[in-house]
Amino acid sequence: MSNNDLTEVLGLDGEERYDYFLSQVGEDREIWILVNAENLFLKISSEEEGVEYLPVWPASAFAQEYAKDAEDLSPKSIPLPDFFRKWVPGLTKDGVEVGVLPGLDKTVWITEAEELKRDLQDAMSDF
Template sequence: MEYTLTADEIKKVTQLDAEQRYEYFINAVADLEKIWILTDDEGFVLVTAEDERCIPVWPHAEIAQLWIEGDWANCQAQAVDISTWLDKWTSGLEGDELSVAIFPHADEPGIVVPPAELQETLLEVMQEDSSH
């Protein structure tokens, strides 16, 4: 299911603090089953946050696209299906010693977590959702 945010919704979720954005991200991803990243000609985009190399991730294309400017003007938002993320990305990111920056916004990196922790949290929430 394709889900599009309205301008009001974008404004609302981008005004949340890092903790609230993390929670929003987990629930949105568990619900919509997609994680959005930015890619360019060389692959996915990385940022440095809390002295760690991170892949920034967002819950919606519209929010990821807010980052496509300046140095990142040649990027595009790309969806990673949740099952692909859980099957391949978690172990790949861990192998590369990368962390995940959850829903960064403005100058703030968002919550930075190890890939395994993100996977665990997503699986928990997805199980809760399916048991209701």
């Protein structure tokens, strides 16, 4: 993916980025997160919004771009079946939501893990 493509997608509004995420993940069948050297995943707490969320991306390049100023974070792929089977129940149990494809303007579409799962399953039916 070229830098222009990356910047173009990251410049979309939250809803457009969410739709892009659904179509890409529906096609590639994997979600990308960021992990540190201890393999612990990045979780963001927004005191302003009163939520904790797991940021997710449709491709490694987006996660790398997000973490470019953080030395200890690297992209990690989660196969979609693992995300559905292990991550969604765990996130739901822990009260952690999902932040889909944070944009250049630092906005992020935050949704419940179960809702994202349903939306992804709908998107996959198109492939």
